[in-house]
Amino acid sequence: MTAQMRHQTAVCPGCIAAPTEAVETAPTEARLAISLPTIHCQACIAAVERGLNAVPGVHSARVNLTLKRALIEADPGMGARDLIPVCEGLGYEAHELDLAALGATATDRAGRELLVRLAVAGFASMNVMLLSISVWSGASDATRDMFHWISAAITLPAITYAAQPFFKHAWGALRAGRLNMDVPIVLALLLSLITSLWETSLSGEHAYFDAALTLTFFLLAGRYLDHRTRAAARSAAEELTALEVPRAWRLDGQGQEIEVTVTDLAVGDLIRVRPGGRMPVDGVIVEGSSELDRSLLTGETLPVLAEPGAQVSAGEVNLTGPLTLRATAVGQDTSLHRMADLVAIAESGRARYTSLADSAAKLYAPGVHILSLLAFLGWYLFTYDVRVALNIAAAVLIITCPCALGLAVPAVTTAASGRLFRSGFLVKHATALERLAEVDTVVFDKTGTLTAGTPEVVNLADLSEAQLSVALALAEGSSHPLARALTQAARAAGAEPAVLKDLTEVPGYGTEATLAGTRVRLGRAAWVGGDVKGVQTATWLDLGQGTPVAIRFVDALRPGAEEAVTRLQEAGKRVILISGDTTAAVEDLATRLGLRHWVAEALPEHKAERVAALTREGHKVLMVGDGLNDTAALAGAHVSISPASALDAARVASDIVLLGQDLSPIAEACGIAERATRRIRQNFRIATIYNIIAVPLAIAGLATPLIAALAMSSSSITVSLNALRLR
Amino acid sequence: MNVLSYLIPISLILGGVGLIGFIYTVRSDQYDDPEGDARRILNDEWDDHPKP
Incomplete structure (x- = not known):
């Protein structure tokens, strides 16, 4: 059974997904x-x-x-x-x-289908082109008729199969009462096939079978490029999600921990969250005390004390001690998911964006139809011959057909996305590049975006050697982020840990031990007896004599943050910092980075509101953020970027995901996007020039299938080569 | 011109064989891991006998 199964899967893994096999x-x-x-x-x-x-x-x-x-x-x-x-x-x-998050099979199937259609179109167009060349080079009478009939026999089934995506899209657009690029394509295909068949049956000279097939082939190539670019970005984004396997530890009746998936949790369950773990549900703490890192939800950098009775929200990170929660809301009801409503509202604004290709199609499609109709009417009134008039109308449609226009956008976005991918950007959304090119205002979140979310000791030099060695020994007893930062800094400064006895960690407060009979402590100000006036992040060291000493921290800048901000400002963009953190912390960072505009203590709604206000003033806003409190703003901005370390919800809401730690490529990405958009416009212009040359010939009735084939191929190749210059 | 009645079917059949071959390679997942497949051939593990 197993051997047989294995054999089958080796041939076709898709079969496993089929329902009969799965059972x-x-x-x-x-x-x-x-x-x-x-x-x-x-x-x-x-x-x-x-x-x-x-x-x-x-x-x-x-x-x-x-x-x-x-x-x-x-x-x-x-x-x-x-x-x-x-x-x-x-x-x-x-x-x-998490295999469930890797939905790659569906996109894979679509890509595979496109590839097979492309192969069929390529095969058929090569054969028909071969026959057409014999006709152009002088085959006549019965031989020409036979070649035309063979071409028809190849073309009709090939187009019926290969051009299905265009038929579907065009039908969808027409049913909704719109015109898109696919409508003129389908009209050109159908009209050229009908006139060619008619001509062939009357032993005529001109048949456009080769043109119809080449057109399908080039357009499918554009579609395939487009699909591949997005599939690559999507699968990389899915992998980020799949890396976060949602697991939780539920306590059963006997107090035993059982590993379950988050979806299996119910309200009222007792859940154990270990230090370093993320809260899977909203709940109330019933046992244990610890500190919580809420920076992804609110942007606060200071950890919050968590004791029995306190409310916790899904997404917060438990720092020091194990906690037991009673779930009060699970799955879709958690605060994490309620944020999705806010995102849905904000997103409606972005849907109004019309891509360059669509706006080109809006100008182009009616123009082409009217032109070909006029050619038909003109020739009909001139000759009273439907056959001639229809032939010329088909020639006009074929020559103007948006072969190059269909390639103009995907070829450029493929080249640009490939280049961005190498500098660590995943472009998830089809029009994200075009929107990125228009940006004039950049809004940054603070915690986790401009800062790395890891603290850095500021006043290590203020401590005496004895104080430092005790602090190091105490800090090594804890996995709290402040303690770890202190350990690292003290080790780097060459300190040796003092010899302590009875080192214990008091979850939620700090660590304590005895040094030569006196009790020494490192931890929260209130616990150690420090002066709580300062707003800056600090931990306090009490040596059992005199007043406790404060060890202060600042949030370390993310690598490249300074460079990114400077280069964006140099490029003439307005850079704004909006954070949920305290005024002092935000002001400090703003001065460090040389930012004039900043907003502190912003609630999630305020962030989204602020972005919306900037948009109303006519600015195109790029939002860079990572937290749950940024998601609405990310979705509402003209275009948005989130780092790979962001919460899943934030990554989903943003158009571009930045892999790696470094922020500096953001400025470069804006440059690439601007160049890409320029190249797209250039491609449109090239395609138009070809049309301007060829259309008068077609209307004058001078266009032969040979001229159509030449114009089409050369414009497509020029456009693709122009796109490749971006690399 | 009689030669055409042989040559055209032959060229179409040969092209068709290529097309069917390509569709077969797509269907059997041969483009899923281009990098890995290019490397696997350098591995001498299954040189003496095929993978069971």
Whole structure:
């Protein structure tokens, strides 16, 4: 059974997704995916596959080097947690991927369908072109008729199959009472096929079968390029989501922890959240005390104390001690999901954007139809011959057909997206590049976007050597972000930890120990007895004598933040900082970066409102943010970027995801987007020039199928080459 | 001109074979991992006998 199953999956993994198979296989196999970001050669593939296949319970493992992933089929009980140590033992970094979030199969199928249509169109157009060339070079009488009939026999089924996407889109547009680029395409295809068949049946000289097929081929090539660019970005974005496997630990009746998926949680469940874990649900703390990092939700950098009875929201991060929650809202009802409503409202504004291609189509489609109708009427009134008039109308449609226009946008966006991808940008939305090019105002979020979200010690020099060594020893006893930053800074300064006894961490407060009989403490101001006046992030060191000393922190800047801001300002863009953090912290950062415009203590609605106000003033706003409190603003802005470290909700709401830590490519991306838009307009102009030359010929009745083929191919090739100059 | 009645079908059939071959490669997932497949051929693990 297993061997048979394996054989089938090797041929066609899509079959597993088919419902009849799924019923059969569900109990016998588990499909797992592991992300392996560091594999790079054939030796890695062999090592990982050999290692994974040797694990008992694994049926088959296959590495995909392009996606840097391993797909494993195993016994139902197996989980990625059993296999990740194997990969790590082999020396490869490994992360679990949530297969449910990798919806790549659907997009894959669409891409594959387009590719097959493209192949059919290419095959048919090559054969028909061969026959057409014989006709152009002098075949006559019965031979010409035979060639035309063979061409017709190839063309009709080929177009019926290959041009289906255009038929569907054109029908959709017409039904909605609109005109898009596909309407003139379909009209040209149908009209040229009808007149060509008619001509052929009357032993006529001119048939446009080759033109119809070449047109389909070029247009499908444009569609395929477009699809591939977006599929690549989408699958990379899906991988980011899939890396966050939603898991929670539920306590059963006996107080045992059971690992469950977040979707299985219900209101009233007791859930254990370990230090470093993210709250899976909204709830009330029933046991334990700790500190919470709420920066992704509110933008505050200071951790908040969490004690029994306190409310927590999904998405907050537990810092120091284990907590037990009673769930009060799960799944769609959590505050995390309620934010989605705000996003939906904000997003309606963006839907009004018309892409360059659409606005070109709006001008172009009626123009072409009217021109060809006029040619038909003119020739009909001139000759009273329907056949001649129809022939000329078809020639006009074919010659003006937006072959080059269809390639003008996808060729440029493919080249530009490829270039942006190399500097770490995932362009998720089709028109994001065009919108990015129009930006004149950039709004940054603070925490997690301009700052790395990791604290940095400021006043290490104020501490004496003895104080520093005690502080280091205490800090090493905790995994709190402030303690870790302090450890790192003290180690870097060359301090040695003092020898302490009875080191304990008091979750939510700090660490304490005894040093030569006196109690020493490092932690929150209120607990240690510090002076709480300052708003700056600080931890306090109490040596048991005298007043406690404050160790102050600032949020470290994200690499490239300063450069990004300066270069954006140099490019003449207005840069604004909007944060949910305290006024002092925001003002401090604004002065550090040389920003004149900043807003502090902004609620999520205020951020979105502020972005909307800027838009009403006629500014095109680029929003860069990572938190839940930014999502509405991200969705409402003209175009938005979020770093890969952002919450899933923020990444979904934004058009572009920035991979990697560095922010500096943002300014460069704006430049690339502007150049890409310029190139698109240039391509439109090139296509128009070709039309201006060829259309008078067609209307005058001088256009032969040979001229049509030449004009079409050369304009398409020029446009593609022009796009490639962007690389 | 009789030669055409052989040559045209032959050229169409040969082209058709190529097309069907291409569709087969698309259907059997041969473009899913171009980088990995290019590397796998350098691996000598299954040189002596095929992968069971």
